[in-house]
Amino acid sequence: MNYIKCPNCSKFNLNREDCAVCGTSLMISENRKQKQLQERDDALAKSSETDKNGIYERMKNHNLAPVRWLASGMKSIWLVFIGVTTLIALILSVFAG
Numbered sequence: 170m171n172y173i174k175c176p177n178c179s180k181f182n183l184n185r186e187d188c189a190v191c192g193t194s195l196m197i198s199e200n201r202k203q204k205q206l207q208e209r210d211d212a213l214a215k216s217s218e219t220d221k222n223g224i225y226e227r228m229k230n231h232n233l234a235p236v237r238w239l240a241s242g243m244k245s246i247w248l249v250f251i252g253v254t255t256l257i258a259l260i261l262s263v264f265a266g
């Protein structure tokens with residue numbers, strides 16, 4: 170059951186691609202509505218995507234190659250940082266123990 174209101178004559182049509190009264194294509198307005206919803210969802214997803222991983226993923230898929238290189242460089246630096254931090258923690262625990 171899918172009632173679509175005709176944008177031209179405001180008649181409700183059930184499961185039709187064109188208006189039964191004036192013949193106006195109803196799929197255009199329906200598609201536009203879907204697109205607007207999609208755009209709003211995308212905007213919400215982007216605004217909630219503020220964590221480090223989201224930024225990294227966006228940089229990795231960036232159009233400019235240097236940005237992608239920077240993203241992979243950042244990942245390497247981050248892995249080295251985690252490794253060094255773990256090492257320091259291990260050394261400290263050995264000295265403390």
Ligand SMILES: [Zn+2]
Pocket residue numbers: 175176177178179180188189190191192193
């Ligand atoms: Zn109509």
